[in-house]
Amino acid sequence: WVSALHAICTGAQVAFMAPTELLARQHAQVADSLFRESGVRVAFLNGEVHGKPRQALLEQLKAGNIDLLIGTHALFSKDVEYRNLRYVIIDEQHRFGVEQRQALLEKGLEPDVLLMTATPIPRTLALTVFGNLNVSTIKTMPKGRLPIITHLVDDSKRDRMYDAVGVEMQRGHQAYFVYPRIDDEGNSDLRDVQTMYEFLSTKKYPQFHGALIHSRLPEEDKISILNDFAAGKLDYLVSTSVVEVGIDVPNATCMVVEHSENFGLSALHQLRGRVGRSSLQSWCFLAYEKTITEDGKKRLSVLRRTNDGFEIAEEDLKIRGPGELSGIRQSGFLHLKFADLEKDVPMMAAARDEVDAILSSDPGLLSMDNAVIRQVLSL
Known part of the structure; x- marks a missing residue:
């Protein structure tokens, strides 16, 4: 926010883009509280802003009467025009494609760019090596934070995992249960949120209050559920990876990810980051199936070994490759004849x-x- 204010003081417009409406709204609330007395003109834009309100906002933006525009993918819609966009901030940059980020940059005249992420994707990490990006790494955790303890869980340890989470909820803390599918489509052995919510609420934790959340729910329902969770009205959430970003609940101490071998390193690290957001000791349980491959075990062992997002990103780069440095692929190998990105x-x-x-x-x-x-x- 300090860098955004500096740009605005020079007469520039600033665009701040986040991948989800929930996260974008959180940023907008923070910006509004920070800049309310400063005279900085802040606006919010997403795909739900239609008709006359949208037209009025776009006219103000084009006229230069909005200093800081915060929103989602709507910031680079075809009808969005800035008068003097010179600074772009992209939060959780790994959630956007190359073309999406470029579409926003093209709204300005070579604007400065700040990319933020807990785990750089392979292409971004490679660009830091080749000198196209300058990196600032935040190594220290906020005061009082404890490292998250990560456990790998096979079928033989599953009941112990459920018991450990139950103990935490009994202490008044909260938990997430994340699954890769919304429902059982009949052609997969993967656990899904619908089935597992029924199992957890009736078989494992009938004494606790839980809720189900996934991408098919209306946005207002998702926001209501997340607000209830943040307010402590719910003991646990059963979810897809929709909770990967934008959720800040300091009282949550347990993250359970089922079929974790099917998630990428970046996604797992982001999910793990939903806990450990206070001085409370937190745990992440990465449950996997007996069909896990050796590469899958190798990925999970990285998460168990370290909480360092940059180290995890380096391992991800080795596994997936850097993608195209001047193209749009964000992973894959370059097939260089001489250079070795790992050794050189x-x-x-x-x-x-x-x-x-x-x-x-x-x-x-x-x-x-x-x-x-x-x-x-x-x-």
Whole structure:
């Protein structure tokens, strides 16, 4: 927010994009409370803003009467025009595709960009190596936070997991149960939220209050359920990965992810981040099936070993590859003939630093020392 205010003070407009309406609204509420007395003009835009209210907002934006626009994918809709967009902030950048991020940037004239994420996707991490992105890493946790304890759970430990979560809820704390499917479509062995909510509410935790949440629910219902959970009216949520971002409940201490071998490293780390948001000790249980592959075990062992999002991202890069550095694929391997992104990072970093030094002293490559470089680049 400090960087956004600095840009606004120079006369720039700022766009702040988040992947879900819930998260975007949370950011809008924070911005409104921070800037209410400062004269900064804040507005919110999502796909639900229609008709005259939308038209009025877009006219104000185009006229330069909105300083900070916060919203979802609607920020780069075709009818959205900015007068002077010079700074773009993208939260949870791993949730957006390359083309989506580019569509927002093209609304301005080469705006500065701030990308935020707890776990950079492989392509983003590779761009930091090649020098296209400058990285600021927040290494320390907020004061009083404890590292989340992560357990890998097979069928033999499942009952113990349920008991451990029950003990936490008995203490007055809250829990998440995450499943990969909404319902049983009859062609999968995967547990689903509908079936498991019935099981948990009647067989395991009839004494506690729970709720079911997934992407098919109306937005107002999702917001109502999440508000009840945040207010402590619910002991647990049974959900799909819809709770991956934008949920801040300090009293939640348990995250259970079923069929965790089917989730990516980034998604698992984000889900784990829904707990451990206070001074309370928190746990993440990654339950997996006996059909798990060796690669699946390797991924889960990374989560058990570390809570460091950057280290997890580096492992993800090794497993999935960096994708296209100048294209739209965000994972996959480059098939380079000589360079090895895993082994040659120090050499690439040294080359990047050398390029930065050359361009700092001679931006136009006009000196005789850089004549050969200029000639090669012109080919």
